Amino acid sequence: MWSRPGSRGTRRAAVALLAVSALAVAGCGGGGGGADAGGDRTLTVWIMEGTNPDPTSYITELSAAFQERTGATLDVQFLQWASAHDRFVTAIAGGTTPDVAEVGTTWIAEFGDAGALVDLGPRIQEAGLSDGLVDGLVEAGTLGAALYGMPWYAGVRSIVYRTDVFTELGLEPPTTWDELVAVGQAVKEGRPDLVPLPIAGDNEFAVYPFLWGAGGEIATQDGGTWTSHVDSPESRAGIQFYADLALRHGLSTPAAANWRETHLKDAFTKGEAAMIFAGSWTPKAILEDAPELEGKIGAFPIPGPDGGLAPSVLGGSLLSVFESSDDQDLAWQLVEMMGTGEFAAKWAAESSYFPGTEELLNEAAQSSDPLVAPFARQMVESGRSVPVTPAFGQIQGNKTIAAMMRSILTGEATVEQATSTAAAEMNEIFAGGA
Amino acid sequence: MTVAERTRPGRGAVGASPRPGRRRPRGRSTRPWLLLAPALLVMGGLLLYPLVRVLVLSLQDFGLRELVSGRTNWVGFDNYAELLANPDLWRTVLPNTVVFAVVAVALTVVVGTLVALLLARLSPVVRGLVTTAILVAWAIPAVTGTYVWVFIFTPVDGIAVQALDALGLIDAATANPFSDRLSFYAVATLNVVHHGFPFVALTVLAGLLTIPQELTEAAVIDGAGPWRRFWSLTFPMLRPVFAVVTVLSTIWDFKVFTQIYLMPGGDGVNRNVLTLGTWSYVESFAQNRYGLGAAIAVLLTALLLIITAVYLRLLFREEEL
Numbered sequence: 001m002w003s004r005p006g007s008r009g010t011r012r013a014a015v016a017l018l019a020v021s022a023l024a025v026a027g028c029g030g031g032g033g034g035a036d037a038g039g040d041r042t043l044t045v046w047i048m049e050g051t052n053p054d055p056t057s058y059i060t061e062l063s064a065a066f067q068e069r070t071g072a073t074l075d076v077q078f079l080q081w082a083s084a085h086d087r088f089v090t091a092i093a094g095g096t097t098p099d100v101a102e103v104g105t106t107w108i109a110e111f112g113d114a115g116a117l118v119d120l121g122p123r124i125q126e127a128g129l130s131d132g133l134v135d136g137l138v139e140a141g142t143l144g145a146a147l148y149g150m151p152w153y154a155g156v157r158s159i160v161y162r163t164d165v166f167t168e169l170g171l172e173p174p175t176t177w178d179e180l181v182a183v184g185q186a187v188k189e190g191r192p193d194l195v196p197l198p199i200a201g202d203n204e205f206a207v208y209p210f211l212w213g214a215g216g217e218i219a220t221q222d223g224g225t226w227t228s229h230v231d232s233p234e235s236r237a238g239i240q241f242y243a244d245l246a247l248r249h250g251l252s253t254p255a256a257a258n259w260r261e262t263h264l265k266d267a268f269t270k271g272e273a274a275m276i277f278a279g280s281w282t283p284k285a286i287l288e289d290a291p292e293l294e295g296k297i298g299a300f301p302i303p304g305p306d307g308g309l310a311p312s313v314l315g316g317s318l319l320s321v322f323e324s325s326d327d328q329d330l331a332w333q334l335v336e337m338m339g340t341g342e343f344a345a346k347w348a349a350e351s352s353y354f355p356g357t358e359e360l361l362n363e364a365a366q367s368s369d370p371l372v373a374p375f376a377r378q379m380v381e382s383g384r385s386v387p388v389t390p391a392f393g394q395i396q397g398n399k400t401i402a403a404m405m406r407s408i409l410t411g412e413a414t415v416e417q418a419t420s421t422a423a424a425e426m427n428e429i430f431a432g433g434a
Numbered sequence: 435m436t437v438a439e440r441t442r443p444g445r446g447a448v449g450a451s452p453r454p455g456r457r458r459p460r461g462r463s464t465r466p467w468l469l470l471a472p473a474l475l476v477m478g479g480l481l482l483y484p485l486v487r488v489l490v491l492s493l494q495d496f497g498l499r500e501l502v503s504g505r506t507n508w509v510g511f512d513n514y515a516e517l518l519a520n521p522d523l524w525r526t527v528l529p530n531t532v533v534f535a536v537v538a539v540a541l542t543v544v545v546g547t548l549v550a551l552l553l554a555r556l557s558p559v560v561r562g563l564v565t566t567a568i569l570v571a572w573a574i575p576a577v578t579g580t581y582v583w584v585f586i587f588t589p590v591d592g593i594a595v596q597a598l599d600a601l602g603l604i605d606a607a608t609a610n611p612f613s614d615r616l617s618f619y620a621v622a623t624l625n626v627v628h629h630g631f632p633f634v635a636l637t638v639l640a641g642l643l644t645i646p647q648e649l650t651e652a653a654v655i656d657g658a659g660p661w662r663r664f665w666s667l668t669f670p671m672l673r674p675v676f677a678v679v680t681v682l683s684t685i686w687d688f689k690v691f692t693q694i695y696l697m698p699g700g701d702g703v704n705r706n707v708l709t710l711g712t713w714s715y716v717e718s719f720a721q722n723r724y725g726l727g728a729a730i731a732v733l734l735t736a737l738l739l740i741i742t743a744v745y746l747r748l749l750f751r752e753e754e755l
Contacts, residue, residue: 086720089498093719093724113499115502201699253589254590255589255610258612394721394722397719397721403702406704407705
């Protein structure tokens, strides 16, 4: 057959076909992560970034130490918080998930429920770590009997302010909501070049302290069914007060209706804002970018309406291992290394997050550092979890609260209209299940 | 087809074959298919399979759990029923998508044609310079371009906001171009037209250069002005070119995603500016409702097919296609 000239075309076609399939195979071979066959094992790791200090040096040290201990190399990728949820979901969809990832407390139930994460409960138990973990983080990572992550760090948001501006105007950190308004107005009059307290539209974690502070609830569970309460009179009053900081008292800027938390940090770093809602990890990141603010930054807890502290979201991250990981034992080794001992303490110190183990947390809470103590107080005295249900991750993905705040801040809807819309959306998601 | 026809006569006529008595391999009639196979494989794999998959998905209730476990949950046309019963579709998403696409396509084609007419009159050297400048606009990735436009229109200190404030049109201290639906889409239209007109300009220019000089001269002698010359001479001769650029622009502008999604509020925070494209993404990947997202994508495709067909029918007579 091959000797006949007539078959030349067929052969050519076959060659062409082969070439195409080779291309296709090559195309499929790329991408994906995980360990290659052979001696050199690699773990893909996803770490979040956003308003926290630059973690590069920590990661370099961690990679070196991990390689020394296990011989495996780390491929660390940084993800922006704002787009991370979509990245996780598309990775789960495409089978390109990392081996180990930092997963936010509000997402872990969603991914765990979907079956994408490994139940680390048995391994944590085996390693004798179960007792010393921070309750709020364990609660966030637990669904049914499974614990889908090793608590890595906790964080809480308070208010970061410019001490030099407060001194100049003779102001004291506010301890009630009325004082917060008064302080904002004093800054507005005394320093018209500054935005006193920008209110970002897409920043739900600054909404909840006011919603809770006024006695409201995000959602409550009753016999397995969740119901939204953002449209209750108390929640509405809290949201109204928060929105009025911008709308009635003019402490914000119209642009902020579209801002995220990162924009608040940027405005403060550029010296354009006097106070911002910020996490304990933010002051250090601000000083990295704007060393001239050294000594001019302070923090105070978000006050309650008539004194005391407003509850603030106890957020944070857990380290999770993905089901798709080829080498779950190796992945767990990394999680254990990052979540305990030297590297956990180092991470907490360098990032200004609070550690995920009780022992290290108590140590951090005793800190006298003026940029740590107010956050520690807010966390220990009034840290509070958002609803622990896979549906809440979906509500966050839907940006329900962000859409609500944006429409209020732009004047498109009243607090009543916007909270009703948001509550309806939340109830629909609760009813639909994940 | 032509290959098959040409080979057919050789089959019976022994004399036509260089070696008498040699039988034609039976694979002869399959040869065209073999030659087409690579292209068909690529198209089938890259176009047909995803299309079918989206259609199948749109008939399922498909979430993150189904994705991981591989289970399927058929729901028939529930996704479509939910979609069509959603008032947001009719109030915001569909009008946004259609009006934006129509305006953007019209502006892109008009601006592109005007630039092409300008280019045709320039000397080769200047034309080269201007073409290069235009190509830069085309070469900028959509992501970069969008961020530049967002930067220009940033509230308070964006250069465009400051300029409009200086003209007394808006108040820079309070205006936010990304809040209002109309101004949001005005910025998006600027971005899309700026990114899309170079393609139209260069394609139309290529067409313009094929029009024989004599025709234009004859028209000038007949006393036709520039307006008349364009509609009686240039446009009729370039109908196929305009058909192509209009249809392509329509397809691009209908499914525009990056330019909307990356603008402040375009990622679903501002529900008033959702388009079919961004809505489909938000439902699929933020809500993990891939079935509903797929149904939206199918709706977008169907809409696109209908509008393209209507466009072509309106603009061009059938025999010209």
